[in-house]
Amino acid sequence: MPLNRRSWAEPFKIKVVEPLRITTRQQREQAIAEAGYNTFLLKSRDVYIDLLTDSGTSAMSDRQWAGMMLGDEAYAGSENYYHLEDAVHRYYGYKHLIPTHQGRGAEHIISRVLIKDGDVVPGNMYFTTTRLHQEMAGARFADVIIDQAHDPASEHPFKGDVDLDKLEKVLQENPGRVPYVSVAGTVNMAGGQPISLANMKAVYALAQRYGVRVILDATRIAENAWFIQQREPGCQNRSVAELVFELCSFSDGCTMSAKKDPLANIGGFLAVNDDEVAQAARNLLVVFEGLQTYGGMAGRDMEAVAIGIGESVQDDHIRARIGQVLYLGDKLRQWGIPIVLPVGGHGIFLDARAFLPHIPQTQYPAQALAAALYLDSGVRSMERGIVSSGRDPATGHERAPKLELVRLTIPRRVYTQAHMDVTAESVYSVFEDRDNLRGLRMTYEPKMLRFFQARFEPC
Numbered sequence: 368m369p370l371n372r373r374s375w376a377e378p379f380k381i382k383v384v385e386p387l388r389i390t391t392r393q394q395r396e397q398a399i400a401e402a403g404y405n406t407f408l409l410k411s412r413d414v415y416i417d418l419l420t421d422s423g424t425s426a427m428s429d430r431q432w433a434g435m436m437l438g439d440e441a442y443a444g445s446e447n448y449y450h451l452e453d454a455v456h457r458y459y460g461y462k463h464l465i466p467t468h469q470g471r472g473a474e475h476i477i478s479r480v481l482i483k484d485g486d487v488v489p490g491n492m493y494f495t496t497t498r499l500h501q502e503m504a505g506a507r508f509a510d511v512i513i514d515q516a517h518d519p520a521s522e523h524p525f526k527g528d529v530d531l532d533k534l535e536k537v538l539q540e541n542p543g544r545v546p547y548v549s550v551a552g553t554v555n556m557a558g559g560q561p562i563s564l565a566n567m568k569a570v571y572a573l574a575q576r577y578g579v580r581v582i583l584d585a586t587r588i589a590e591n592a593w594f595i596q597q598r599e600p601g602c603q604n605r606s607v608a609e610l611v612f613e614l615c616s617f618s619d620g621c622t623m624s625a626k627k628d629p630l631a632n633i634g635g636f637l638a639v640n641d642d643e644v645a646q647a648a649r650n651l652l653v654v655f656e657g658l659q660t661y662g663g664m665a666g667r668d669m670e671a672v673a674i675g676i677g678e679s680v681q682d683d684h685i686r687a688r689i690g691q692v693l694y695l696g697d698k699l700r701q702w703g704i705p706i707v708l709p710v711g712g713h714g715i716f717l718d719a720r721a722f723l724p725h726i727p728q729t730q731y732p733a734q735a736l737a738a739a740l741y742l743d744s745g746v747r748s749m750e751r752g753i754v755s756s757g758r759d760p761a762t763g764h765e766r767a768p769k770l771e772l773v774r775l776t777i778p779r780r781v782y783t784q785a786h787m788d789v790t791a792e793s794v795y796s797v798f799e800d801r802d803n804l805r806g807l808r809m810t811y812e813p814k815m816l817r818f819f820q821a822r823f824e825p826c
């Protein structure tokens with residue numbers, strides 16, 4: 368072993384354990400057949416290591432659990448609301464807190480408040496629920512992310528950056544019709560890729576010149592700040608907390624899903640600086656979410672979010688969180704398994720096209736790969752390819768995306784590096800056996816968001 372080598376370990380010890388159920392191959396064969404070869408339809412009890420999503424699947428700390436006991440379940444003016452407001456001021460710097468049941472609740476409210484029919488909302492790629500709420504409020508979404516974000520082979524360090532020329536063009540061509548620029552920290556749909564601090568600052572300056580607001584999707588902002596600390600010149604000695612605060616300062620408000628970075632199992636909020644926007648948002652809040660001091664969350668959940676926010680911006684936490692993702696990515700890469708690079712903040716994306724070149728896209732290679740991985744070891748992943756893309760509403764034809772991927776999403780603080788080893792070894796064993804894998808045929812296709820409920824059988 369080289370002398371300069373120093374391993375890192377999870378920055379916590381384990382106080383409560385949740386036993387995992389290990390199944391036999393025969394049990395898994397039955398389970399995946401019953402689930403129609405769709406990992407969304409598996410029962411959690413049949414899963415060994417669950418890498419379906421990192422949404423609401425985090426392990427809470429002892430402090431968060433202790434905070435749950437301090438839940439003040441008053442209908443109005445709950446103590447926990449004020450704790451959460453404090454955390455939002457301290458870590459993100461926004462003036463007004465508007466709590467919601469989860470991220471999409473905040474997206475719904477801000478879209479309704481700011482968007483008028485026929486508006487255009489530019490953004491760095493899109494997230495499913497964010498874009499849907501903008502469209503439902505009457506806007507058209509304009510993608511202004513840099514071209515490299517759409518290229519899985521590009522190793523650009525900030526694939527979440529906004530292309531300033533594209534943005535300026537949208538602002539010039541639509542005077543008075545751009546209610547805000549929608550910027551996401553680590554772009555989920557691009558594989559968890561970060562935006563740089565310099566780019567965030569430039570976007571804000573440009574938007575201000577046109578008198579347009581910037582609304583940040585801060586769901587994964589701590590992960591984004593860590594990439595800035597690692598990669599952006601001049602940021603190496605700055606803390607993640609400082610960088611998060613500065614990123615937020617280049618926006619007029621944010622939407623947040625507390626199910627991601629803030630380490631809670633449910634919750635979210637909208638935060639804004641403008642008094643009038645806050646007032647309009649609170650008016651809608653009481654219609655759609657709940658009173659302005661709970662917005663759909665129990666008092667105990669607001670407390671867990673308030674404490675989780677503080678933990679989420681700790682350097683050692685975020686280093687280990689993303690370190691675990693990179694650890695899994697490095698292993699797979701060393702073994703020659705095709706993955707999307709650079710590895711992003713929340714998961715590994717297997718390139719199913721390169722993995723299974725003999726299965727045509729019409730036979731759902733990523734879906735087949737996710738099913739094969741489950742069969743091998745009980746590891747649950749998710750398809751992000753032609754099944755997720757659905758059909759073109761105009762022609763009725765399947766949309767064939769360039770990217771045919773399987774996502775292995777890592778929940779925060781839930782699994783150890785040993786679980787990453789088991790996962791990597793299972794991917795490797797499926798890779799060795801790849802020539803024997805067959806494609807799938809769809810036997811049931813729902814009309815909307817088909818990936819959640821579609822059923823398949825082997826060809």
Ligand SMILES: *Cc1c(COP(=O)(O)O)cnc(C)c1O
Pocket residue numbers: 422469470471472494496497551555584586587623624625626627634635
């Ligand atoms: C999950 C997510 C959302 C939506 O949040 P929910 O809490 O699931 O409603 C919005 N933006 C990003 C980037 C997300 O990852």
